[in-house]
Amino acid sequence: SHELPSPIARMGLSAEMIGNGLALPKQRGIAGEPGDAEAARLAEVNFTVLWQELDHMDKLIGDTLLTSRLEMQDPGELRGVVDLSGLCANAAGRHDTAFRQAGVRFMRGVEGGILVMGDETLLTQVLSNLLDNAAKYASGSEPKVRLRLFRETGHTVLTVENTYSASLPEDALEHLFDPYFRYNQQVGSGVGLGLAIVKKIVILHGGNVTVSNTGTGVLFRLSFPLPAQ
Numbered sequence: 001s002h003e004l005p006s007p008i009a010r011m012g013l014s015a016e017m018i019g020n021g022l023a024l025p026k027q028r029g030i031a032g033e034p035g036d037a038e039a040a041r042l043a044e045v046n047f048t049v050l051w052q053e054l055d056h057m058d059k060l061i062g063d064t065l066l067t068s069r070l071e072m073q074d075p076g077e078l079r080g081v082v083d084l085s086g087l088c089a090n091a092a093g094r095h096d097t098a099f100r101q102a103g104v105r106f107m108r109g110v111e112g113g114i115l116v117m118g119d120e121t122l123l124t125q126v127l128s129n130l131l132d133n134a135a136k137y138a139s140g141s142e143p144k145v146r147l148r149l150f151r152e153t154g155h156t157v158l159t160v161e162n163t164y165s166a167s168l169p170e171d172a173l174e175h176l177f178d179p180y181f182r183y184n185q186q187v188g189s190g191v192g193l194g195l196a197i198v199k200k201i202v203i204l205h206g207g208n209v210t211v212s213n214t215g216t217g218v219l220f221r222l223s224f225p226l227p228a229q
Helices: 005-028 036-072 084-101 120-137 170-175 194-204
Strands: 080-083 105-110 115-118 144-152 155-163 208-213 217-225
Touching: 005 036, 036 194, 080 084, 080 120, 084 105, 084 120, 084 144, 084 155, 115 120, 115 217, 120 144, 120 155, 120 194, 120 217, 170 208, 194 208, 194 217
Parallel strands: 105 144
Antiparallel strands: 080 115, 144 155, 155 217, 208 217
16 A cells, blocks of 8 residues: 555656646647647646546545554554644644635634643644644635634643534434545545544544534534643
8 A cells, every 4th residue: 555655646747747738838829720729628627637636546545544554553652742732823824824715714712831642743634634624614604613722621622613504414423533424525525534534543642532513513622631740
């Protein structure tokens, strides 16, 4: 499976060269023969589809490899001290543009100085997956996403909430963390592993994750044990 990214990368390079070739006549102002314009238009449409499929394959392979690695991960190795407040602030900053482009109001309330034991890279993946998911599915008359991080008795709690035009059915909520499950697939795109990866990482860190309807949207709630003092 580790060999799979190499041919995908080579295909991506070839696709990029095809794209450059398609753009060259326009750049040079070459008119061409009658019918060439329609042929070029169809080529560009198919090139766009090809690039989207390559991107989909790349994400699928990457998420599948990460899922396999998490299955073999020893929780005892996740003993680094991680500044979760800092990770939340950084993740929020990286996603600001995506939320603005999607017309989503992004709010955050991050309590400072919260530390957890674990792996910084994996916890960054959790934040990215949750915020990407929220940006994709936030809907309603005024789409909103809210990120919160705070302390509770003996625990750190992280929540990501997004508005949604209707409550999710209970049977959908039960399966949101299942690998390859995608509710309402016509909305957005993805490979259906993002939330499954979130759950695996949270459990590896000794925490738990739940999802619920709020009446105006969907709330993901993660809880991690605080480090021993």
